[in-house]
Amino acid sequence: MSDETATPAPANPYLVLGAAIVLPASGHVMLGVPARGLQFLFFMVILGWITAKLAPADASFIGRHAGGFLIYAFSILDAYRIARIRHAIWVHKARPDGDSAKGNAPSNM
Structure with missing residues (x-):
């Protein structure tokens, strides 16, 4: 029998990182x-x-387009961060003995 609350696995963070690069x-x-x-x-x-x-005329290609490369680097990091967070959440929810599922908050008895 399958669990009806199981969510499909998110994209592999390393695959997302490679695609973003x-x-x-x-x-x-x-x-x-x-x-x-x-x-x-x-x-x-x-x-x-x-x-x-x-940029000055004697700057390299990367120097002339540094703003674009900066945003490109940020987009790579952003895609990887989103993928890692989604994967971590999925792994945590898939764990049957997760602490948050049990509600193991300290009691004041």
Whole structure:
């Protein structure tokens, strides 16, 4: 017999991390929050364009687009953080002997 309250396993956090590194916003799409990924993409483009206009001409490619790369790094960390939190919650709820399920608060007897 299966447990009716069991939730499906969330995406593997390392798979989400790899996807977010390879293709921006794909980690968020895997997590089911594509709007958040699009917001990160929007700010990557905007800040990359702004730093390209403000950077000196002799700066490297990464230096000229540093704002975009900064947001890219934040989006990778954000997707991984969301995946880790969802996975930890899923593992905690799947544990049959979880302390929170028993209500082991100290009693004042």
